[in-house]
Amino acid sequence: MEWSKHFPKSCPPDDTECKTIQVYRFLDDNQIKPEHFLTVRERFPRRPFPETEKECRACSLSVFTNREDVIRLQRTVPRWRKPAAAGQLEETSGKVKHTPSPDTNNSHHSWWVPIDVKPWALFHEIIEPPKSA
Amino acid sequence: MNLLPSFTHLGKLNIVEVYEAYDEPCLFACQNASGQIYIAVLIDENEDFKKWLYTALSKERFEYVRSGGVDLHNGFKLAEDCVSYVVKVPFLEEENSAVEVIRCEELSEDMLPLPGEFISLATQTLPILPSEELEQRALSLWREILRFKVKFPEYTRNEAPIKLWGNMLSSLQEVIESIGFQIGRETIKGSVRKIIAQQTELLATATSGGSYSVDLVAATNANVLRDSLVGESLYIFFDLVRASNTRINTENQNTDSSNEDFTTIVNTLGRQFASKYRVFLNSVADAESDINLDWGSPHPERGGSATLTYINAINSLYLINKMEIAAPEIREVTGILVGGNIESKRFEIRDIYEESNKYKGEIADSLLASDVDMTLENIYKATIEETIEVNKVTREPKPKYKLVNLERLRLETE
Numbered sequence: 001m002e003w004s005k006h007f008p009k010s011c012p013p014d015d016t017e018c019k020t021i022q023v024y025r026f027l028d029d030n031q032i033k034p035e036h037f038l039t040v041r042e043r044f045p046r047r048p049f050p051e052t053e054k055e056c057r058a059c060s061l062s063v064f065t066n067r068e069d070v071i072r073l074q075r076t077v078p079r080w081r082k083p084a085a086a087g088q089l090e091e092t093s094g095k096v097k098h099t100p101s102p103d104t105n106n107s108h109h110s111w112w113v114p115i116d117v118k119p120w121a122l123f124h125e126i127i128e129p130p131k132s133a
Numbered sequence: 134m135n136l137l138p139s140f141t142h143l144g145k146l147n148i149v150e151v152y153e154a155y156d157e158p159c160l161f162a163c164q165n166a167s168g169q170i171y172i173a174v175l176i177d178e179n180e181d182f183k184k185w186l187y188t189a190l191s192k193e194r195f196e197y198v199r200s201g202g203v204d205l206h207n208g209f210k211l212a213e214d215c216v217s218y219v220v221k222v223p224f225l226e227e228e229n230s231a232v233e234v235i236r237c238e239e240l241s242e243d244m245l246p247l248p249g250e251f252i253s254l255a256t257q258t259l260p261i262l263p264s265e266e267l268e269q270r271a272l273s274l275w276r277e278i279l280r281f282k283v284k285f286p287e288y289t290r291n292e293a294p295i296k297l298w299g300n301m302l303s304s305l306q307e308v309i310e311s312i313g314f315q316i317g318r319e320t321i322k323g324s325v326r327k328i329i330a331q332q333t334e335l336l337a338t339a340t341s342g343g344s345y346s347v348d349l350v351a352a353t354n355a356n357v358l359r360d361s362l363v364g365e366s367l368y369i370f371f372d373l374v375r376a377s378n379t380r381i382n383t384e385n386q387n388t389d390s391s392n393e394d395f396t397t398i399v400n401t402l403g404r405q406f407a408s409k410y411r412v413f414l415n416s417v418a419d420a421e422s423d424i425n426l427d428w429g430s431p432h433p434e435r436g437g438s439a440t441l442t443y444i445n446a447i448n449s450l451y452l453i454n455k456m457e458i459a460a461p462e463i464r465e466v467t468g469i470l471v472g473g474n475i476e477s478k479r480f481e482i483r484d485i486y487e488e489s490n491k492y493k494g495e496i497a498d499s500l501l502a503s504d505v506d507m508t509l510e511n512i513y514k515a516t517i518e519e520t521i522e523v524n525k526v527t528r529e530p531k532p533k534y535k536l537v538n539l540e541r542l543r544l545e546t547e
Contacts, residue, residue: 022535044180047224048225075177076153076205078243101158105155
């Protein structure tokens with residue numbers, strides 16, 4: 001797999017894997033568009049990440065593998081009261097690593113996307129956010 | 134990159150715990166250098182900064198929010214200080230954070246978690262006391278001390294539902310008293326049950342965390358030999374609890390094969406004890422909880438720790454139910470015959486030492502066929518067979534008595 005030139009050295013790390021897996025990713029509106037699949041680094045090129053691991057993580061896409069975790073975040077965090085899309089990763093879709101929230105064991109994964117993969121093309125169903133009370 | 138605001142009146146902050154993260158933490162608790170705890174949730178972000186909502190929490194309020202006693206929405210909306218803070222944290226470290234005070238009633242719903250969302254983490258709300266200190270405390274007080282610890286699975290804080298908790302404690306006292314009765318009934322003269330109840334009484338003192346714990350201190354001192362009836366009773370009780378666990382931990386045993394240690398102890402202590410122990414086991418089963426016991430004793434050869442797991446309590450209950458059905462207990466009672474009917478084969482005897490103890494039941498055919506004298510108001514040494522019937526619905530045990538022998542007692546005259 002070929003990675004973008006802006007990835008730091010040894011990124012993705014060795015403990016990542018290629019696998020077939022159902023994932024969910026937040027969108028900014030209810031359409032599946034390429035701009036919803038930009039990494040933190042691509043969205044915020046000026047933002048500094050001092051540690052190598054954080055820089056490498058900033059080059060990945062956050063996804064959940066458990067739909068309940070998406071709904072939980074939509075309900076608990078106003079920033080993420082956004083639609084999400086469900087997609088299917090294949091072994092050729094890149095490398096993934098389970099990276100749960102530090103004090104939970106949720107299904108958060110980091111997904112490093114190879115340069116020749118169009119991530120938005122792997123997603124189809126949209127999960128609408130709950131309405132504010 | 135900044136995650137926390139710096140150089141603001143919120144203080145020098147450090148993250149205590151992260152509850153949600155996506156790309157980065159987005160719901161967390163943090164604390165400043167002077168100890169103030171805040172809960173923070175991400176409202177929005179753009180190219181330059183992240184916008185957060187911060188709310189100060191007292192320690193107790195924080196424990197409730199963390200353990201699911203208060204939902205996240207109300208954790209912010211019903212802040213104790215009636216204000217929250219909208220905090221803008223720039224990505225560039227050379228830029229300053231900005232904090233704006235906002236009255237809680239002005240918080241819009243799109244700034245808040247939705248109602249009904251909880252953090253439900255197990256949370257220590259009471260101090261955890263080390264079990265090693267119990268031995269020294271027992272020596273200081275010259276009394277037995279039992280730390281009775283229960284983890285109620287549905288409770289995230291150090292809290293106990295009083296009905297289950299009360300049933301456990303009262304049935305534990307009955308068990309200890311019943312063991313004491315078996316040990317002391319031959320040697321103690323007079324009102325045996327009352328004296329034994331006094332000598333095996335446990336008093337609740339401190340509560341502590343690490344589940345829900347209470348320290349039970351013997352109401353009476355140990356003697357100069359560091360011995361006491363409650364100490365002897367606890368020694369046997371611990372043996373029994375350990376024997377209960379041996380059974381489940383041993384491989385190749387099925388529920389029909391009894392553990393010898395367990396059945397030996399129960400058989401030695403008798404039917405009345407078995408009945409009390411069953412009530413205790415039922416309370417453990419009702420609570421669906423493991424019981425941890427730490428014991429400090431003034432006696433150098435006593436004390437230690439034991440655990441009665443919920444599963445082993447269930448197994449012990451099964452075993453004890455089978456044992457009681459199989460083995461009726463014979464009681465020798467000195468009492469006054471206060472009621473009797475040959476036709477209906479019924480009797481009633483009042484214990485002369487324990488007037489509150491009355492035995493009513495059936496007269497055995499063998500006794501009716503004999504020529505024994507049965508006169509009301511006379512004093513007899515009665516032999517009574519006790520069996521326990523268990524209500525299949527309520528699981529409440531009920532003793533049944535059968536009078537199998539009567540021996541008239543006469544005042545000795547010169």
